[in-house]
Amino acid sequence: MKVNYDRLWKLLIDKKMKRTDLITKAQISSNVVAKMGKEEPVSMESVGKICALFGCTVDDILEIIPDSESEILEVKDEV
Numbered sequence: 001m002k003v004n005y006d007r008l009w010k011l012l013i014d015k016k017m018k019r020t021d022l023i024t025k026a027q028i029s030s031n032v033v034a035k036m037g038k039e040e041p042v043s044m045e046s047v048g049k050i051c052a053l054f055g056c057t058v059d060d061i062l063e064i065i066p067d068s069e070s071e072i073l074e075v076k077d078e079v
Contacts (some may be wrong), residue, residue: 001067005036008061011054026053 012022019033026049032042050061 001041002039002065003036003041004039004063004065005061007059007063008036008050011056011061015054022050022053026050 012019017025022028023030023033026046028046028049032046035042047058047062051057054060
């Protein structure tokens, strides 16, 4: 599963912020931003800090993308 943070990057552009500004203002580490740049998952605590900074929800900053169609079907079968 990949986590797509394009919505966050667009939000940063709209707010005229750099990634370093995000690190400072949201009080997250540079490692978190590096993971986001590689479309890797990060902690909910980090996501929560970013959402608190921008006054937004998780859906406003990220999108979860399944690796394959079978991953979607496996989850639906479990529910």
